[in-house]
Amino acid sequence: MLVNGVPLVVDRLIQAIEHDGLFTEGLYRKSAATSKVREVKALIEEDCAAVQYAELPVHVLTTLLKAFLRELPEPLLTYDAYDPLLHASHLPDVWEQQEAAYKIISNLPELNLKLTSRLFFHLAKVAHLEQHNRMNCNSLAIVFSPCIIRCNRSLPVPESLSDVSKQTLIIERAISKRLEDYRDTLSRIERVDSEAASTAAKLHHLRESKKAAQRQSSNPVAGSNVKPDPRMALHEYNLEER
Structure with a gap:
């Protein structure tokens, strides 16, 4: 079952993590107890829509998300993308x-x-709060690169170790780019909110000024306290005499 093109279980896991876990220190670095993860996986396999994800401990949620990605038949970043991505590093x-x-x-x-x-957008949100959860782009790349990118051929040990660092680097770059985009979006939203608040304040001032002017013009008593100027009366008398 898909939600906006994303597996339902991933959608629910990410929602639950973002709702309660973004401030959790070591969010993806710490793992949950294997027995608990196995128990919840069995429930998900039985009926993933019926699982109460919001009631699960955050580290169970994060461990399940990593496991889902790691256990895909082909890595999320496909075998065909492997060499081009490493070349980009x-x-x-x-x-x-x-x-x-x-x-x-x-x-x-x-x-x-x-x-x-969806995954990188989520990881950008995590990295945005790194001062709370201690998970920056590099930390997340170290955790997630083994889950989403791997080679389908055997490599000599030295080359394999070299590839690990390249995998981590390119995943870090991808997350950091998404983080930049996310922060740019937040900045634009803040500017729009600020401009909207300023405009609302100006409109409120104009409305209040208009109301005050209307009250003054519609009040017949407003001019009754003005004493007649005797010079004006004399001027009117002279005009009548003429």
Whole structure:
């Protein structure tokens, strides 16, 4: 079952984590008890829509999300994307690495692309609160790269170890790019809110000024306390004499 192109279980896990867990220190670094995870996995396999995700401990939720990604038949970032992504890690600067990574990701199969987009958006939210949860882009990349990117061929140990660092780097770049986009969006929202508040204050002032003017113009007593000027009376008398 899919929700906006994302497996229902992933959608529910991420929602529950974001609702209660974003401020949890070591959010994805710490794992839950194997027995509890196994128990909940059995419930999910029986009926994933019936599970009360919001009632589960946050580390059970995060462990389940990592397990789901790790146990996919083919990695989320497909075997075909593996070599291009690692090649992107060799580019000379961070911006080029980020742009190359997202160009490769944009060519993933549709379901992989939607799930990758949802996952990285979630991880950007986590990294945005790193001062609370101690999970920055690098920490998240270390945790998630083994879950979402791997090679389908045997490699010599030295090359395999070298690839691990490249995998981590390119996943870090992808998360950091999504974090930049997320913070830009928040900044734009704050500007719009500020401008809206300023406009609302100006409109309120104009409305109050208009009401005050209407009250003054409609009050017949307003001019009754003004004493007649004798010079005006004399001026009117002279005009009548003429």
